Amino acid sequence: MSRRDEAVLVLVEMLGADDDKDKITAADKILRSENIERAHIDRAVKVLESIMRDVMAEPRNRVSAADKLKNFAAPRSQTKQDMARVLAGMTNDELRAIVDSAQLDPGIDPLLC
Secondary structure, eight states: OOHHHHHHHHHHHHTTOSSHHHHHHHHHHHHHSSSOOHHHHHHHHHHHHHHHHOTTSOHHHHHHHHHHHHHHHSOOOOOHHHHHHHHHTSOHHHHHHHHHHOOOOTTSOGGGO
16 A cells, blocks of 8 residues: 555544534545545535534634635636646657647737747
């Protein structure tokens, strides 16, 4: 088993912790990770929903769980760093095809852009 897989299993295990703060932290890390099994994501969401709806939970934990769910549900805007990763993974031919297909405004000198 890889270190990453082992780390994911620890996070999943922490979803069953006694302390709500630990559950929230583990769930948040699962939801922010890439290439996580859907079952782990679903469990993390259920844990956060449970804490958020638990009227006996500490208010700050309910707010934190709700905030994590809100952030997970909202689509993340593409950042310049994300775009840089995509471009860095492209071949010169793929980049040239994008440049060649670009529609330039005829009133703008492309050498001045």
